Amino acid sequence: MNAYKLTYFDIDGGRGEPIRIALHAAGLAFEDIRWSFPEFGEKRETARFNAVPFMEIDGKLITQSNALCRYIGKMSNLYPEDPLQALYCDEVLEALEDITHYMVQTFGLEGNELETAREKFMNGRLTVCLKGLDELLTRGGGEYFANKRLTVADLKTAVYLKNIRSGGLDHVPADFVDTLTPALAKLQDRVDNHPIVLAYKASKSA
Ligand SMILES: N[C@@H](CCC(=O)N[C@@H](CS)C(=O)NCC(=O)O)C(=O)O
Numbered sequence: 001m002n003a004y005k006l007t008y009f010d011i012d013g014g015r016g017e018p019i020r021i022a023l024h025a026a027g028l029a030f031e032d033i034r035w036s037f038p039e040f041g042e043k044r045e046t047a048r049f050n051a052v053p054f055m056e057i058d059g060k061l062i063t064q065s066n067a068l069c070r071y072i073g074k075m076s077n078l079y080p081e082d083p084l085q086a087l088y089c090d091e092v093l094e095a096l097e098d099i100t101h102y103m104v105q106t107f108g109l110e111g112n113e114l115e116t117a118r119e120k121f122m123n124g125r126l127t128v129c130l131k132g133l134d135e136l137l138t139r140g141g142g143e144y145f146a147n148k149r150l151t152v153a154d155l156k157t158a159v160y161l162k163n164i165r166s167g168g169l170d171h172v173p174a175d176f177v178d179t180l181t182p183a184l185a186k187l188q189d190r191v192d193n194h195p196i197v198l199a200y201k202a203s204k205s206a
Contacts, residue, residue, distance in 0.1 A: 002028070008053040010034035013163055015065035015100075016053040018155040019072055024200040026076035066093045073152040078196075080147040088146035092136055092153035096160055099129040103169070118171035126164075126172070127180060133157065134181040142183065143190065150194050157184070158191035 004023060008016025011034075023030045035043060035052065044050050054063045062068060070090075073079030080086045102125040106117040140146055145153040161184060167174035178185040191197055 002058050003056070004028055004030035005033060005056040006030055006053060007033040007035065007047075007055070009040060010036050013159050017159045018152055019053060019055070019065065019068050021155050021197060021200045022069065022072040022076045022078050022152055024203055025078060025196045026072060028072070028075065066090075066097065069093060069152040069156060078150060078152050078155065080151060082147070085146040088136065088140060089151045089153040092133065092145045093156060095129060095132060095136070096156050099126065099160065102126075115171050118169065122172045122176065126176075130177060130181045130184060134184055137183055137187060143187075150191065150196060154187065154191050155197070158188045158197075161185070161188040162192070 006016065006019060006023065008014065008019075011017075020030075020032060040052065047054060048061060048063050051063065053065050053068065054061060055068055056062075062071075070079055070093075073089075080089055102121055106114065106121055109117050136145055141148050144150060145157070161177055163169065164172060165174055165177050165185065165188065177188075
């Protein structure tokens with residue numbers, strides 16, 4: 001049996017969380033290595049590309065969260081076999097990377113600078129991205145982005161929306177997503193209550 005070790009921040013979110021959920025859905029036992037932020041600071045330079053997540057599969061090191069999402073998605077039946085549906089799924093995964101790229105530019109700012117940057121992000125890039133994702137959800141049929149069922153695209157979107165809707169981003173109101181794109185808010189609720197996600201959560205609290 002393969003040995004899987006996933007290393008990410010010690011948070012139930014971000015780029016690592018969809019991979020954890022997909023690993024669990026695939027029934028693959030894995031070592032869930034969680035680095036605190038100070039620990040990441042100490043170990044950063046030892047990591048390939050100086051970033052997390054990364055995964056060891058039978059001693060081979062692999063980086064890039066979307067690549068890992070797709071790989072484990074294939075093993076957990078959470079990534080479409082049909083090429084067009086796979087493309088729909090990929091489009092969402094990459095759009096979320098775009099959003100992250102702009103969001104992290106506001107990290108580390110404080111006070112008025114943070115407020116100004118977050119408002120610009122919220123009314124600019126975040127709005128554009130949420131409206132785009134909303135279109136992709138409609139294209140997929142309204143309930144899921146691809147394959148008319150849960151895929152890693154839905155998992156990753158739900159993880160990101162959860163952060164925004166929980167008020168995790170200062171100066172971005174917690175109801176921002178619900179007001180701008182209610183269908184995406186409903187998607188997050190649908191995903192969070194999906195048996196695959198509930199089973200993952202139950203496994204963590206067991
Ligand atoms: N393209 C990479 C980006 C990885 C990445 O930037 N990860 C963030 C955490 S979510 C990180 O390690 N940031 C720390 C840094 O850049 O110093 C992926 O998708 O895995």
